[in-house]
Amino acid sequence: MSLLQIYWRALTYLGANRLKVTVVVIANVVLAAVSIIEPILFGRIFDAISSNSPVTPILLAWAGFGLFNTIAYVLVAREADRLAHGRRATLLTEAFGRIISMPLSWHHKRGTSNALHTLLRAAETLFGLWLEFMRTHLATAVAILLLIPTAISMDWRLSLVLFALSIVYWFIGRMVMKRTKEGQASVESHYHNVFSHVSDSISNVSVVHSYNRIEQETRALRDYTKNLLAAQYPVLDWWALAGALNRTASTVSMGIILVIGTMLVQNGELKIGDVIAFIGFANLLIGRLDLLRQFATQIFEARAKLDDFFVLEDSVEEREEPAGLAELGAVRGKVEFRNINFAFGGTSQGVHDVSFVANAGETVAIVGPTGAGKTTLVNLLQRVYEPDTGKIFVDGTDISTVTRKSLRNSIATVFQDAGLLNRSISENIRLGRDGATEEEVLAAAEAAAAADFIQTRLTGFDTSVGERGNRLSGGERQRIAIARAILKNAPILVLDEATSALDVETEARVKVAIDRLRENRTTFIIAHRLSTVRDADKVIFLEQGRVAEMGSFDELSDKGGRFASLLKTSGLLTDDSKTAAE
Template sequence: MTLFQVYGRALGYLGKNKWRVTAIVIANIVLAVITIAEPILFGWIIDAISSGGAVTNVLILWAAFGFFNTVAYVLVAREADRLAHGRRASLLTEAFGRIISMPLSWHHQRGTSNALHTLLRAAESLFGLWLEFMRTHLATAVAILFLIPTAISMDWRLSLVLLCLAVFYWVIGVAVMKRTKEGQASVESHYHQVFSHVSDSISNVSVLHSYNRIEAETQALKVYTKDLLKAQYPVLDWWALAGGLNRTASTVSMGVILVIGTTLVQRGEIRVGDVVAFIGFANLLIARLDLLRQFATQIFEARAKLEDFFALEDSVDDRTEPANAGELRDVSGEVEFRDVSFGFANTKQGVHNISFTAKAGQTVAIVGPTGAGKTTLINLLQRVYDPQQGKILIDGIDISTVTRKSLRQQIATVFQDAGLLNRSISDNIRLGREGATEADIIKAAEAAAATEFIEDRLNGYETAVGERGNKLSGGERQRIAIARAILKNAPILVLDEATSALDVETEARVKVAIDKLRQDRTTFIIAHRLSTVRDANTVIFLDGGRVAEVGSYDELSRLGGRFASLLRTSGLLDDSEDDDASKKDKKPEATPNPA
């Protein structure tokens, strides 16, 4: 994108307040035009003094202009500040809503810290551009457009000096921007790297303490900041050089105006007041050109940040539902995977040609070694990803034809990581169903065997759980997550290692609650603890993203295949039981007929 395209799109966010913005801009333009009158009035005062004429009326007019300018500037600046701050707050809210509504696959690919950093830096850049647009940008351009013709009407020879100065500023600005374009993009990339490192380290601070990585991570950050400065310094050097050249040009221009003006006054071609007015014009033009240079620097520095943010905004199309997407309602719970395949880029991981049917109310256990595709299968069911081949149907309806929101309303999930927000226990359970009463929350907590530890807390259900639930034990976090799923009361239940963080006694209590919850619900269990899948109607053993074995717990135990081997490794099946089961299943060999 060109600088003007970036700037135009940035101003487009002000469209919601276009009438307020228009009023502020018009007021600034009026102020800019009035400002041009000040040097002229000052020149009149000098002429009146030098000729012995009346000065009082001109001085009063000059003072009135100055007072009006001051009051008007304060009022306009106040309104511009309020509007820019308000719009920034709205942008953060709007962009936050769009970002968190993006598909989970988008978040997995881009990374949370990257999206957060992009949003925050872009918000500050946009705020600066909006504020300066309403305060100075357009008013500066208008002032220059009025100043040059006014100066020419007074004396074209002195005006040529001002025109040459304006052209010089423009040439220098363009040259520096070309020189620093790639460098500024590199600077933004280094900023992302610094922010990502800080975010990653702070979110894993317990690990860093445990492994004594504080000094190492701090040293790594020093390296990243050193690389940032290495990229930033050349850009700053070029702009410093541009500022020095512009300052030199301004000083030379003032000197030339004085020399030419003095010569013309001595010849009697112009008055002293005209020279004074031109000096005022020169100062005014220099000030406005400096503002334009600052504007060019500002938009140039914001370019990389905003282009990244605009790309983030444009990627919202990835979450757009089809225009004819329906709503999934009144679900009984039959789920069918029909020849489903999905693979991740640059890796062999994924699932391949998965086909099975879970009848409504049945429990399906998905087991297998790490990386076999168990979680991927469940993510496909919830449309975290969409299949690259095949279909997933619920009650015979292809889930790709319905909205994600309506689909996920039919599924309650208990993740291996409980995923608690830094809020109260009550608020975390209420995520399961908006508008749930306190009685509903308590009932769900009781069903999840969570009431005992909750009531032991000083603030009970209003106890804050901390970031990601770090004020609770692993088992306590998991029971709150289970209570949340119980409260949702969805027809399809997903248990992703739901009891992995529980001790044996608590697991037994929670299992009773889960067994009640599973009644009349289609349940998918992802488990490494094979004891938790014994009651499943169907066990699907995945290996390398493919279905290696499928059957009931007992059938696969007797089969003597991969699942039976995993049971033996877990100590749930010994060799003698396996041999006995094999003998029972083995058919007697036919007896040969006598000769």
């Protein structure tokens, strides 16, 4: 995108506050226009002094104008600040909502820290652009347009110097932007690397401590920041050179104006007050040219930060659900996978030609080695991913024709990683159903064998679980996740290694709760521990993303295939037990 396209798109975010923004901008334009009066009054003061004319009225007018200008500027700047801060807060909220709504495949491909860093950098950049737009950008353009004809009307010869200065500013700015375009893009890339490394290390701080990686991680960050500075310094050097050249050009221009002005006064062609007024105009113009240069620099730096953000925004819009999708009504629980194919981008991993039916109220166990596609199947059911080909039906309805929200309202999931938020135990359980009463939360906790350990905490259900539940044991986290699913009371239940973190005694207690929960619900159990799937109505054995075997637990045990082989490996099936069963 060009600089102007970047700038225009940045301003479109102000559309929600169009009226207030317009008022603030007009006020700043008016202030910029009337600021031209100040050097005129200043020049007349000196003319009055040199001609022994009354100077008091002009001094009072000058002082009153200055006071008005100061008060008006403060009031307008205050409103601009409020608008920019408010819009930034809204942008963060809106963009956050869109980003977290994206499918997991999008997050896995892009990286969570990358998306977060892109959003935060863009929010600050847009804030700066909005603030300066309301305060100075249009005001600067208007002031320059008014200053030039006013200066020419005073003396065209002195105006030529200002015109030449403007060309020099433009040339210097264009040269520096051309020289630093690639460098600024590289700087943003290095910023992403620094942020990603910090985020990665802190989110895995327990591993860093356990393996004594503190020094190595710090050293790696130091290397990343060195690379960042190595890319940043040349860009800063060019802009420092631009500043020096602009300052030199403005100083030389002022010197030329003084020399020419002195000659014109000595020749009687100008009054000394006119020269002083013109010097005031020159200072105003130089100040506005400096603001114009800062504007160009700001847009130039913003492009590297906003290009990626706009790509992110566009990708979010592309993945938004089309309007008019139906709502999935009351669900009995019949689920059909019909010729489902899905592959992760650039790999052969996924699921291939999977077809099966889970009748309402049945329990289906999905087993197989790591990476076989077990979790991928239930993610497809919840439309975390969309199948490349094939369809999934719930009670005969193609789930691609209904909203994700209505579909997921009918599914309760207990993940292998409990997935607790850094909130209270009560709030984490209530994720299952907003508005649940305290009695309902307690009942869900009791059903999940979690009430006992919760009540041993000093603050009970108000206890904060910490980041990702790190203040609780693995078993405690899992029981809260189960309580959350119990509270949701959905017709379809997904248990993704739901008891993997529990000890034998607790697992037995939770299994009773799960068995009650499974009644009259279609349940999908994903498990490595094959002992947990014994009661399933149907077992689907996946291997390399394909259905290798399908049947009841006993059927597959007797078949002597891959499932039976795994049972033998885990000690759950022996030749003696098979003979006894026969």
